[in-house]
Amino acid sequence: MIGQAGREKCDDVLVQVNIDTSEGIKVDIESKVKQLFGKQIEQSVKEVLYEMDVKNAYVTLKDEGALDFVIRARVKTAIKRAKGGVK
Amino acid sequence: MEFIENAVGRKIPKYIEGVGVLKPYRGPFATKPEGRKYAPSKAYNTPGDNKILNNIREAIEKTGLKDGMTISFHHHLREGDYILNAVVDQIAKMGIKNITICASSLNKVHEPLIEHIKNGVITGLQTSGLRGKLAKEISTKNILGSPVIFRTHGGRTRAIEAGDVKIDVAFLGASACDKMGNMNGVDGKSAFGAIGYAMVDAEYADKVVAITDNLVEYPLYPISISQTLVDYVVIMDEIGNPSLISSGATRVTKNPLELKIAENAARAIIDSGYIKNGFSFQAGSGGSALAVVKFVKEYMEENNIVGSFASGGISSYMVNMLESGLFKALFDTQTFDCEAGSSLRRNHNHIEMSASTYANPHNKGCVAHQLDIMILSATEIDVNFNVNVMTGSTGIIMGAQGGHPDTAAGAKFTVVVAPLMRKRIPIVVDEVTTVVTPGETVDIVVTERGIAINPRRTDIIEKLSKSNLPIMTIEKLKNLAESFTGIPEKPEFDEEIVGIVEYRDGTIMDVIRKVKQK
């Protein structure tokens, strides 16, 4: 199941999470600030996956300079949508 | 390579092959020049001289332009410039190589230089700044092979007058020119306003070529650059694209964030007490800067205050203030829009000035040193108030020194306005990537969320303590920025030096290294 959240717009991030994998966690980041914040973005993604008890996922991000809390929120929403329990 | 630490804590090489000995920055007014100014070769003229040439090729031939020489250009045509590319193209076609370009600045329109650099036509660059793809190629691949020398507007004129750089041929774009080379920038279809950057070159270059698309009957008036300095006149179909040379009338921003920054800045300036009868003022051209001008204007009108002069970088907004009687005169070194250009033509108190008059610290008096208030922008500011306007946080060159260090040193009250962050990048940092303007010449930093006052300015700290402005230490401002963005990784650099940041007095403020590519 794939869940998507966010937008490719200024200060936002488009996140896609595919939980139908079995190879652990893989994170792909596209961002203008990748050199400056790439490590932190990956760390935040992994933390949210852990909080939501997701052990296998392929996550892609198209980031337009989103702050950390926005990235966390988008990943959270994408995971929930992937799991299918959207309200 | 041996290094010496300068007064802002940056390590400067003692010597660079191809450039020579480097002197470290020691303070804004630490250098007192000695000796005589440089002078070009003597000239000779007789009645019946014909200066008009058919094309650029002829000019290159007649001026004796050869391998290894230095040529100069100016940026008063802004992104609409056709001249630089046309001249360099012709130089390349004629097989000439190893040319150094000494430009007052370079814009995105000058991207074709990339090819000429790769082909060895251009092997030296001296400019106020670099932008776009050319800047990126130099930053990441060092295509030039030797450091670009970045000078301030004032510093460039100092260097030319001192003979630090000897210009062999200067190519001057003029929107109106007569057969003897009298020229200006206010008449003609490609009018651009003040021709301030070119004036020093006209006086000190060995050969001077006027390039125009508007040959007028002799004599041209008004005369900005005199026939006594000009060797040849070349006529082109178009020297530039009018829609990119000048913009329409400048409008104040409606962006709430920029307005908030401007509001904070205006209140700080008002509370500082610097706005009073006879005060002088200059503002950069960024969004917040112009909005500050608007708030200052309102305050002046409410309190019947008349200033002495405003300088710049002049836009129609400033002209409006002049014509409303809020300032007695304008000093103009570059005219941004059409309305301001026509004001230059018709208002006697709208005064054209050379870049030397504007900002050269080694003449007998420059306008920048008469300023009371200066409003500047920044790409980065650090906890020592040092300002960067040249490189981004990733280390890539993407800006220009311009008159930033000149006016910061000269003004009694230097105000830097900037958002606390741009996208996720914090503007207030521990150490700027590149020091352009030293912290001791910067008085306050104004963002939308906080204002930091340089601890040196105890008088300003005292004056603003009674206001209810969000005053905080620069460290607190930095922490505030980082609380939103996180702390960015620092860019990685190679050993190769791709740029030297020369301060206005010829000493070196910082060096720019090649950005490591992954």
Add this chain to the structure above:
Amino acid sequence: MKKLRRTMMFCPASNPKMLFTAQIYNPDCIIFDLEDAVAYAEKDSARDLLCEALKVVDYGNIEVFARINALYTPFGETDVRELVKAGLKNIRLPMCECSEDVQKLERLIEEVEKENGIEIGTVKIQCAIETPKGVENAYEIAKASDRIVAISIGAEDFTRSLGTDRTKAGRELFYARTRVVIAASAAGVDSIDTVWADVSDMEGFTAEVRDAKNLGFSGKSCVHPSQVKEVHRIFTPTKEEIGKALEIICAAKEAEKMNLGVITVNGKMVDFPVIQKAERIVALAKGAGVYKEEE
């Protein structure tokens, strides 16, 4: 000092940028909207954004509200559960029509507070009155819970329910607005005037704000930073007004010391409501930063 609620700035909770920039403009209160400003498909993402923002963003002294979706929608209950857990302290309840609407929310809030170890009573409520029935029951709504800090009038939904249109003169709203002001005052809570949507018409907005102030509203809803600035300007007492108010308060303090009953200031009788008004003027002046109490 009593909390000032001169401005209630609306921002869509679905806009990442506004979640960390709204406080720059110093409104007294911010309402992050999960209701009308957010499309159905994004109700979940907007809620997640606001939750994450609440965990890390410092809003200083600004009162942060969330306009949740009504409790009869599929979203409302989850809004309350997740937002209170994330640290939300103030909820704006849309479409309040009677005291039972408020009590239903109150029961849910209390449940969530208990579940999360939050002190009971922490989360406050603002009731939006947006229908004729709501206007009729305004006082009952305003008194329905100790958690209520303000009630507001929502003109768009109200005029739509009435089957009429909003006009510039606003006669169709007059009764509803004044009814809300009076009900709020009688119940001892704040009253907030409706939104002015046409941001480019500053003149019309200014006139409506002056009107709101004269009618007795505690504050005005705003949808743009320029509106916030304007409301604060209008709600800021003049030097003269502050001077007079201080005189009254001073005289009242003196009278209390000397056990006098009725006092006069400048030939005018000063009784309790006059002193209250003077105190409000000084509070507004302090809030606007134009008056600081000398020690």
